[in-house]
Amino acid sequence: MDKQPSIFTPVLIVGCFIILVSFAVRASFGVFQIPIAEEFGWMRTEFSLAIAIQNLAWGIGQPLFGAMAEKIGDRKAIVLGALTYAVGLVLSSQSVTPGALQLNEVLVGFGIAGTGFGVILAVVGRAASDENRSMSLAIATAAGSAGQIFGAPLAEWMLGMFPWQTVFLIFAAAILAMLAALPLMRAPVQPASRAELEESLGTILLRAARDPSFALIFLGFFSCGYQLAFITAHFPAFVTEMCGPILPGGLLHDIGITSTSALGAVSIGLIGMANIAGTLTAGWAGKRWPKKYLLAGIYTARTIAAGLFIMLPITPLSVIVFSVAMGSLWLATVPLTSGLVAHIYGLRYMGTLYGIVFFSHQLGGFLGVWLGGRMYDIHGDYTLVWWIGVGVGALSAIVHLPVREDRTPAPALA
Numbered sequence: 001m002d003k004q005p006s007i008f009t010p011v012l013i014v015g016c017f018i019i020l021v022s023f024a025v026r027a028s029f030g031v032f033q034i035p036i037a038e039e040f041g042w043m044r045t046e047f048s049l050a051i052a053i054q055n056l057a058w059g060i061g062q063p064l065f066g067a068m069a070e071k072i073g074d075r076k077a078i079v080l081g082a083l084t085y086a087v088g089l090v091l092s093s094q095s096v097t098p099g100a101l102q103l104n105e106v107l108v109g110f111g112i113a114g115t116g117f118g119v120i121l122a123v124v125g126r127a128a129s130d131e132n133r134s135m136s137l138a139i140a141t142a143a144g145s146a147g148q149i150f151g152a153p154l155a156e157w158m159l160g161m162f163p164w165q166t167v168f169l170i171f172a173a174a175i176l177a178m179l180a181a182l183p184l185m186r187a188p189v190q191p192a193s194r195a196e197l198e199e200s201l202g203t204i205l206l207r208a209a210r211d212p213s214f215a216l217i218f219l220g221f222f223s224c225g226y227q228l229a230f231i232t233a234h235f236p237a238f239v240t241e242m243c244g245p246i247l248p249g250g251l252l253h254d255i256g257i258t259s260t261s262a263l264g265a266v267s268i269g270l271i272g273m274a275n276i277a278g279t280l281t282a283g284w285a286g287k288r289w290p291k292k293y294l295l296a297g298i299y300t301a302r303t304i305a306a307g308l309f310i311m312l313p314i315t316p317l318s319v320i321v322f323s324v325a326m327g328s329l330w331l332a333t334v335p336l337t338s339g340l341v342a343h344i345y346g347l348r349y350m351g352t353l354y355g356i357v358f359f360s361h362q363l364g365g366f367l368g369v370w371l372g373g374r375m376y377d378i379h380g381d382y383t384l385v386w387w388i389g390v391g392v393g394a395l396s397a398i399v400h401l402p403v404r405e406d407r408t409p410a411p412a413l414a
Contacts, residue, residue: 081114
């Protein structure tokens, strides 16, 4: 009897570590919004545009790093991504004008692309066995949530001791330090099928471009980026300014959460904590049921959660409940979407194809972050931005339903 292959391969373990560190830093940016704006007197739009540009650069860089990894090797692409990430953080720490920060966030965005889901999930997916692939992708995705658990609270804690510029430099050092684990990222790669080997990158890109299902997956991922980027960048400030007071003698006060700013940082951590369970559940379910229906269900649940949250009074309790509810749905779309791309189009060019789909995610992220700052400066609140997120979430739930989940056949050679 053949022994069941272990799911915890060196590739998965190191991939999880890299994503954890990368996303711990990335998830903390919302905590810096108020300190930076107050130091320089910037409008909320200025910082929001910097993070929006970061998200857009991440989206542009994702297929580029995916293709680079398939061309020159995964580890070389990851090293380049980490170096770019660290340089972007160092330069951002020296920014004293909105334009400088916005320009430097381009490098940060490209760095996230080189150390994030597009490259790492492709490596993990190719190294995993068929029976373990869905759960392996979910575990790697959940590692991003693990980083989110402590990234924002850690940044909030360090801001109590150091200037925000110093915290950026500490994060840059952490990004470089994670490369020490990269030599361990070795494992046999699952062989591609004969049909995959015979296809060139141009051929499969053309096939995907002609496939309506690829367009629907691309469109559906837009709302995920909109919702996640908006909440990551603006939720700490939203909670700080809009949440009701934390009363002395209550549970939150007793465990050391005495201000709404602390609650805002902790809420990002709660989202990450809940998402570990949600993402692992999505990976388990993706092996058993059609991924398109699971995705439609996740987007429907997000739509309901966001709609109820914004309609009800914003209290410490509602912030915690929403954080846990949204967190359970947060990155659950990633293993399902990446797994869907791998299932339909194969593993050989998964990094590039998922990178293209992820560009839609980051277009949504750009709009969510920038629009959040813009609408705040105009109206003094985020209400309209929340309702737009509810609408695009409902749209994503609908567009996944017609996706054909069967493997797209390769065209016959002339």
